[in-house]
């Protein structure tokens with residue numbers, strides 16, 4: 001069996017930064033360090049940080065007063081920031097700077113009097129955080145049908161922003177529908193979909209053209225991972241999302257000569273290796289990696305943490 005790996009795949013700069021923040025907090029402040037929500041959407045990452053002394057909570061009232069507390073990469077609402085101040089928590093904010101940029105854009109549009117539309121997945125933690133950072137009513141739309149249902153007249157001053165982890169093509173269709181209904185609408189086009197998500201989607205489209213089947217490694221609650229599987233399936237090849245090698249089903253690989261593998265932005269490379277090892281139990285493998293875009297992006301740590309030398 002041939003295995004072809006997409007490039008780039010797996011961890012993005014925002015995920016590396018978020019995990020670094022928890023690990024450095026544990027080193028510099030000692031355990032326990034509290035983390036609100038899964039730091040990134042991957043069970044293996046969470047379990048490995050738990051083993052080092054991180055305690056994961058969903059709400060801040062589970063955190064003792066004065067404790068070191070990390071906000072996850074998805075960002076939080078203002079109300080959460082205020083609650084942390086009231087409880088005198090020592091906060092390290094692992095919100096990805098690219099998510100923070102969307103917060104700022106939304107606040108600026110709202111301050112200028114625009115009705116803000118957020119293209120995103122209602123209920124996703126990033127979307128909840130964005131809504132809670134904008135001090136004005138924001139409407140979430142996910143698809144073209146929901147654009148048609150918007151109640152605002154065509155002459156309403158409108159602006160849109162987007163969740164960072166969407167499909168570029170789906171988002172373009174929603175933006176087009178918004179522009180047709182509201183010709184004066186302003187927004188960032190698809191530039192808010194982050195570089196890592198765009199690069200992984202582009203690499204996957206190239207990969208899909210030269211394989212019989214695609215495996216997307218990552219968690220079911222990772223939005224960008226789920227989007228990758230959908231994109232692969234849209235190209236016409238069978239595509240499966242697996243969290244790890246143990247989830248492979250031998251039946252998928254009948255008459256399959258070449259398997260393509262990619263991984264969501266919150267998936268450690270060790271899980272890709274685990275999937276390759278499981279494939280190796282089915283057949284002898286030849287493995288190659290497609291040439292792809294090199295990512296050099298790095299984000300600064302919050303003040304108060306001292307970076308390790310890499």
Ligand code: SF4
Nearest residue numbers: 012014096164194265
């Ligand atoms: Fe940040 Fe993009 Fe990574 Fe999300 S996928 S954490 S927006 S770099």
